[in-house]
Amino acid sequence: MATARSVTLKAASTSLWSLNRSSPKAKTVRALSTIMSPPSKAVVYEHHGPPDTVTRMIELSPVEVKENQVCVKMLAAPINPSDINRVYPVRPQVPAVGGYEGVGEVYSVGSAVKGLSPGDLVIPSPLSSGLFFAPFDRLLLFCFECLKFKIGTWQTYVVKDHDTWHKISKDSPIEYAATITVNPLTALRMLEDFTTLTAGDSVVQNGATSIVGQCVIQLARYRGIHSINIIRDRAGSDTVKEKLKALGADEVFTESQLEVKNVKSLLSNIPGPALGLNCVGGNAASLVLKFLRQGGTMVTYGGMSKKPITVPISCFIFKDLSLKGFWVQKWLTADRTKECREMVDYLLRLAQEGKLKYEMELVPFGKFHTALDKALGKHGSQPKQVIKF
Numbered sequence: 001m002a003t004a005r006s007v008t009l010k011a012a013s014t015s016l017w018s019l020n021r022s023s024p025k026a027k028t029v030r031a032l033s034t035i036m037s038p039p040s041k042a043v044v045y046e047h048h049g050p051p052d053t054v055t056r057m058i059e060l061s062p063v064e065v066k067e068n069q070v071c072v073k074m075l076a077a078p079i080n081p082s083d084i085n086r087v088y089p090v091r092p093q094v095p096a097v098g099g100y101e102g103v104g105e106v107y108s109v110g111s112a113v114k115g116l117s118p119g120d121l122v123i124p125s126p127l128s129s130g131l132f133f134a135p136f137d138r139l140l141l142f143c144f145e146c147l148k149f150k151i152g153t154w155q156t157y158v159v160k161d162h163d164t165w166h167k168i169s170k171d172s173p174i175e176y177a178a179t180i181t182v183n184p185l186t187a188l189r190m191l192e193d194f195t196t197l198t199a200g201d202s203v204v205q206n207g208a209t210s211i212v213g214q215c216v217i218q219l220a221r222y223r224g225i226h227s228i229n230i231i232r233d234r235a236g237s238d239t240v241k242e243k244l245k246a247l248g249a250d251e252v253f254t255e256s257q258l259e260v261k262n263v264k265s266l267l268s269n270i271p272g273p274a275l276g277l278n279c280v281g282g283n284a285a286s287l288v289l290k291f292l293r294q295g296g297t298m299v300t301y302g303g304m305s306k307k308p309i310t311v312p313i314s315c316f317i318f319k320d321l322s323l324k325g326f327w328v329q330k331w332l333t334a335d336r337t338k339e340c341r342e343m344v345d346y347l348l349r350l351a352q353e354g355k356l357k358y359e360m361e362l363v364p365f366g367k368f369h370t371a372l373d374k375a376l377g378k379h380g381s382q383p384k385q386v387i388k389f
């Protein structure tokens with residue numbers, strides 16, 4: 001990997017090469033001051049639409065690394081549902097580079113940058129990688145913030161302001177560093193923020209095979225909290241159940257197994273859950289509601305089935321259930337910068353120690369569109385697709 005000096009020299013020699021064709025005076029100034037990024041390859045979209053038809057890979061020219069900026073060589077970036085499901089209230093302005101999370105290595109830094117050096121491992125700071133929450137009457141400002149802060153991690157080199165990046169331990173496993181912010185953080189917050197759970201309690205969730213679901217199982221288990229997990233019916237569901245149980249799941253049911261009058265009779269020695277997590281909607285959400293105990297809360301954070309939630313009246317009148325929602329972007333506000341970075345570091349430490357695991361498939365950047373098709377569900381259930389640059 002290039003060091004600071006070699007990068008600077010490389011940049012300087014690029015400038016000299018180009019300046020052989022210009023005046024001697026300009027040559028001196030540019031050779032001393034300009035650092036350029038290498039050319040980059042990026043997956044971009046120029047219109048909003050189905051991701052497999054609007055995205056394409058293009059070459060981007062080198063750009064100047066200004067004094068407060070850092071050029072990062074991307075190492076890995078996932079394709080998340082939030083990158084490809086078009087349900088979010090605000091979309092980046094086009095044209096845009098896709099990708100939201102990722103990890104990279106600092107390649108070169110601008111002259112005024114402190115605290116980051118070539119070779120450091122960085123992720124987009126959780127507070128800068130995405131959309132800042134703002135009321136809709138401030139939509140214009142909101143879009144401006146999106147433009148300013150959206151990283152676009154599906155590219156080989158990214159140049160952004162130094163405060164866009166969060167330095168992480170060099171020992172962090174690359175594929176976990178690339179995926180730690182959105183899903184594991186969401187799992188952690190949802191276990192913390194809605195009910196007080198103590199050892200011996202339980203939680204029920206659908207979408208248990210998702211990364212969020214796998215993290216919920218493990219983070220709950222560390223606290224002695226039981227998890228009841230619902231998965232889609234599929235060929236090989238027994239293997240999936242075994243995998244989730246190996247992560248710490250207490251119970252795993254397919255949706256069809258829960259077509260019984262009293263789902264709670266299926267539980268052995270687990271108390272009725274006070275917290276339910278809904279990743280899917282539709283029938284899978286109704287199943288979560290069936291498990292919840294009196295006064296329980298269901299938190300919806302995803303809508304993978306794209307179907308609405310139907311709630312029996314009895315859930316409100318007799319069971320007094322509460323329905324809430326969670327959006328990690330709304331949770332990430334500037335006054336939580338420190339807390340948020342500490343949580344990311346905590347989750348990365350768990351991953352490094354092998355205490356937090358989830359299934360991923362690493363795919364070379366050149367095969368981006370194959371990975372995209374898998375992420376879009378065209379080939380059935382697939383592990384999280386993580387692009388390796």
Ligand SMILES: NC(=O)c1ccc[n+]([C@@H]2O[C@H](COP(=O)([O-])OP(=O)(O)OC[C@H]3O[C@@H](n4cnc5c(N)ncnc54)[C@H](OP(=O)(O)O)[C@@H]3O)[C@@H](O)[C@H]2O)c1
Pocket residue numbers: 080081082085182183186207208209210211212213231232279280300301302303304305306326327328329377380381382384
């Ligand atoms: N609100 C927030 O702040 C927040 C934060 C993070 C994630 N999320 C959301 O959480 C969800 C999971 O994200 P992830 O990255 O963890 O997922 P992931 O690892 O990419 O896995 C996708 C999950 O969705 C399921 N799925 C796919 N298509 C489905 C369908 N048509 N019907 C029902 N289930 C389907 C898959 O089940 P199979 O194994 O059966 O294929 C799998 O469990 C997404 O909706 C995402 O947008 C929300």
